[in-house]
Amino acid sequence: MVEQLSRAAESQNPTHAWLFTGPPGSGRSNAAKAFAAALVCERTDLAERGCGECHACHTVLAGTNADVTFVATEKTTITIEEARELVTKAQDRPSSARWRVMIVGDADRMAERTTNVLLKAIEEPPPRTIWILCAPSPADVLVTIRSRCRAVSLRVPPVEDVAALLVRRDGVDPHSAAMAARAAQSHVGIARRLAQDEGARERRNAIVRLPLTLQDVSDAVRAAGSLVELATAEANSSNDVRDAAEKGNLLRSLGAPTSGALPPSIRSQVRQLEDDQKRRSKRSITDTLDRALTDLLSFYRDTLVLQLSAAANAADGSEQGQLPTSATVELVNADLRPQLQAFAAASTPETTLARMDAINNVRRRITSSNVAPLLAIEAMAVSLL
């Protein structure tokens, strides 16, 4: 894969549109940025392109290169206006580098109408423009977009590699690096947060243990309530400071009076900013909940592994007396093994699968439509009983 990309970076006329796909944590946008850096690198020797040392490489990786545009939204979707702006910008010739590179960090967060705006621009870009789109899977973008792009699919790195990276780059001790990498299911960013942030680790523990504490409907509804509350608090705590700073900056740059009522012309701009902030906060609540649900899913995934391996043992291992095969498939929550084994023994694979379905169902509803998060999570929690 790396070889293919570096050959493209060396060539005189590389493919004009690329689609990077891979599950969350596979480093799509980082790969796209590295590829962009290789494309605009200043080295003359082809083999050294993407050196990471020249001015162009530095600015691309820092996100300040004038010829490389990186778009990722903090709201739930990329708007059609933003897409139109991108199309206009794609027509410009590169100012200093060989190529103008347009990177769309989350091409999956576009409505169909918005994607259609990009179609023509991606199909026939000006001679010196290259598009790079990133999405979790090829199915997340329109088929008409997919057919116009060269696909690059990335895979999740193995747990050991992620742990090694944490040790090497962030100086985490090997034991907790391995734990964090496993718990984050190889998502590098999340693994690092788990390894470094005590609070994140505790929150994850509480969520994973949730199925062990559910007794009746009241528990489930209360647990759902506190989960949503926690997600909201977490999103707000990171956003509040930033929101206030942004509003202060806006007021200052508009020259607003320091006291008294705002003039109407400024008021509309402030309202626009507040609307954007509200959308951003909704997105971060959704993301936090989605993350929590993924963690929860890992509990049932482990349960299913134990249940299925126990069933396989009972089927063929009775006369051979083998060790339990669950030793061969690693558990995500290895520290909960005894509780997991008891939990697995108390239910059947069918119920576990039904519960996983319920979790996936609510994940889909929360991320793709405008449902009330509390009600959706409650419905999931009572399905786990």
Added chain:
Amino acid sequence: MTPAASSNARPGAGAGNANVRTSNWRDVQPASLVLVQGTEEYLAARALAGLRKTLRLQSPDLEVTRLDASHYVAGQLAMAASPSLFGEAKLIEVSGLASMSDDFLVDGLDYVRAPDPDVVAVFHHGGGVRGKKLLDALKTGGSTYVECQPLKKDADKADFVAAEFRQAGRRIDPMAVRTLVAAVGASLAELAAACSQLIADVPAAGGSATVTHELVDKYYGGRVEATAFKVADAALAGNGPVALSSLRHALATGVDPVPLVAALAMKVRTLAKVYSARGSSAQIAKELGLQGWQVDQAKRDIRGWDSAALVRAIQVLAEADAQVKGAARDPIYAVERAVTVIATSRR
């Protein structure tokens, strides 16, 4: 309505000033300055119509000028108020003071300082704080103040109905008043239209001059204004027929499926929280962060509900929530199904 508007429009705001003459909207007496203020458009329209009628009785050749303060061009007010060759009576109605232009603010203040005694100028402000300076000037400048606040309580609406009939010289049963308010009370304009309909249809003389409960029922019996909570209460009580019919009434009288599902979810959530709670209502309320009456009501509703039924209710509501927000073609069917399932889940 914003809180600022309500405090601004309260008669007490100008009560300290001896110049203000507060007047009921039913009988506004002509004065050189009249301020009609409040968010209830219908009452304002009635006040203006009443004033116009009084003035026309006094002088049939009344010249009426209507101005819109939001699209006002400087000088219009002075032009409308200047005396004409024939010296007829003049009525100037200025609407839209709530979004008045800056030109109007200047001209309005000028006019209020020296109103023309031969002209009746009516200013209608629909609530809000825009043009507070002009409003204050009107209040201190000796204008007649007409307050048009929405009628929120059923008792106020009943008074309104009774007054309508009194004005027309008719009588109505107290029971009939209640039925009428329940049927069409949500919008004051509709309520007034219903009153005038009844007044026009019932003969003035003879034994049936009083509007009876039966008559109101005959006219408006099929229509009930149901709220989302009424639907939720009936469904949780396991009363399927009432729940479904009030759901239909609610949908027909303008309740959206989305808040319906939210109201049901809120009720079921409280029920589920209270389900396994032990102790006195006050303790439970404190522990769960609810109001005492909510816990009491949930405790009454909880009879007949078991854990499986609650699980089913929550699941069907979550599904309906997704469906009314675009996951299904027919949002009404989705709510109806949720209500049916909930009403039949209770043992």
